Amino acid sequence: MKLSIEESGDLHLPKRLGVRAGKFARFAASSVDLLMCASINLLQSRHRLHARSREEMERYVTACETLTAEKFYAVPNGAEIAAVTGGRTGTAITWPSPINTNFPTNNLARADFFPCGRGWGAPTVLMLHALMSASHIGYRRYAARFNELGWNACFVHLPYHYSRVPRGYWNGELAVTADLIRNAEGLRQGVIELRQLMAILRERGCQKFGVLGTSYGGWIGALLAMVERDFRFVALMAPIVNVEHAIWESPAARFMRRELRRANIDPSLVARHFHLSSPMHNQPLCEAGRVLFVSGEFDLIARPKDVEEVHGKWRGSELLRVPQGHFGYRMLRDTIARLKERGL
Template structure:
C-alpha cells in the first residue's frame, strides 16, 4: 500500500506542476491582452451604436451576413517571398485601417503544385512571429500538402503602424470585433474560391484559438474546407468575454458603459460557430482542447462537439497558451485521415 501511495503521489506531482505552470503562462498572457485592450475603449455612447448594429442584422441569415459584395472579383497578386509566395488582394470588407484593407496569405507549394491539397493555417490572437508556422508549413510540404498561412486582420502584414499585432481584433468595441471576424471570413472565402480555380482538389483548415474561430465560422457559411482541424477555437465569444479570465478588461469597460451580455445576445447566432452547423461531416472535423484551458474549457468543447454532431475530439494537458496541440493535431490527422497523407497519391 505504501508503494502504491508513493506511486500515486509521484504521478500527481507532474500533473499539478503542469497545471500550475499552464495557469501562470495563461495569466501572464491574459494580463498583457487586457492591457492592450484598454487602449481601445469605445465612446461613451457606444451602447447606442451597438444596439443599432445588432438591430441592422437582426433578420439576416449567415449567408447574408457573410455575403461578398455584388460584383466583387479580385485579381490576387503573387510575389516571391523567400521560399513562399505572398498572395494579396483587396479585402471585400476594407475597414478603417489602411494596412488592414488588403488580405494577405503566404503560400508554400508542395510536390503536386497548385492541384495538390492545401492546408490553410490560421494563427492565434496577437501572434507575433510566424517562425513556428513556417516550420509547420515545411512539415505539410513534406507530407505532400501545400501550406497557406493566413494573415488575420490587424496581424503581421496587416498590422497598423504603432499597434501591437491583433490588439484591435477583440476589444470592448463589440461592433468592430464582429466586423473583424466578418472580414476574416470574407477574406478566407475569396481565397478559397480563387484556390479552387487554380485546381486545388482538397482544402483543409488548421486554426488555433482566434484563428480557429474564423475558420469554424467560415465552415458554417459554405463548404470552404474538406478537412478542418480546430485547436481550442473561440466558438463561444460570450463566454470568452463575460466569463473567462481573458475577458476581464473588456468586462470592466462594458460594465462602465452599461452594456450587458443581453445587449449583444441577438447577434450571437451570426458570430458563434456553436450555434450553427458546418458544411462538413462530423468525421471531417478534428477538435483538440487543453485540459487546463479556462478560455475554452473542456465542458464547452464537449458541448461544441455535440452541436457539431460528434466530430473527432481529443483533450491534452495544456492551458490556452501552448504549442503541444499543433504537434498532436497533425499526428492525429494522419491517423484518422490516412489517405489524405499517403504519398504518392497517383
C-alpha cells in the first residue's frame, strides 16, 4: 500500500494506518529491530575492556574538554588530500587517512565516485551508510538516480566498513563497541576524511554538496554539518542524535553497558565528550533549513522522540516521519522523494 505524504508546517507525516494494520506494522518493525540488536550485542561480546579502561577514558575526555568541534574535526596540517584519477563510473578515490589507528586496513580512506554527465562542477551527494551496512548495491542504484538528476555521487566507506574491515572482523564490527575512545576516534576519522574529500572535489569545481546519511552514517553526517556549510541538503535518516540513550538505554548496547559498568565508566564521564560527539548538544554550521531529519515511527534505536527533539533544537530544519523501524528500506525511498519535492 502506497502512503502519501501530507504537509503540516515543517512536519511531513504519513497517513495513519488502520489500527490493526498499525499494530502489526509496529510489531513487525520492533521484532526486526530486536533481532538485529541481538546480533549486534553478540558481536560486541567479542570486545572486552581492561583494567586501565577507566583511566584511559578519563585522560581522553580531559584532553578533549577544551576542544571545539572545529578543532576536533580539523584536517591536520600536512595531511595528504585525496587525488582523483580517471572518471569512469565507480572510480575509487583512495588516500591515507589522517587518523592512524591500530588497524592498517582502516587507515586507507576510500570513496566510490559515480559521475553524472555534467562533469566535476555538478553538485555531489555524499552517501553515508549505516553501521554494519549489509550491502552497497542499493546505494549504487540510488547513485545512478542522482546521476539522472544531474548530481555526482560518492559512496563513502566509513571507518571499519567495506574495504576498511580488518581481517577476522565483520563489516563495521569495530566502529561501535564498549571501547568508547575508538568509537569517538572513528567518528572523528569519518568527519575529517569527508572534509578532505570535499576539499578535493572543490578543487575540481564542485561548489555544493548533499549528505544522505543513514543511522551511523546519519550520525557522522550530523557532525559534518556542524563544521561545514556548503550543503544543498543534509538528509539524516534515523540518525544517532541522542548519544546518551544510544549508550545507556538502547537495546543495541546491552553488552556495551555491562562492560562499561564493569570498568567503572559512568554516564557523567562519558557526557564530558558530548560537546564534540552528540548532535543533540550542538548546532549546525550550515543553514538549518537545509537539514531534513527522518525518523522511523517504530524505531527502537534512534527513537522518534529523540529525532524530534534535535529537529526542534536545530530550528528551521524539517522532519519527515516514516512508518518503519530502524531497519528497513522504505525510509531511503521516501527521503529521496521528499528531497525531489524540495528541488534537492
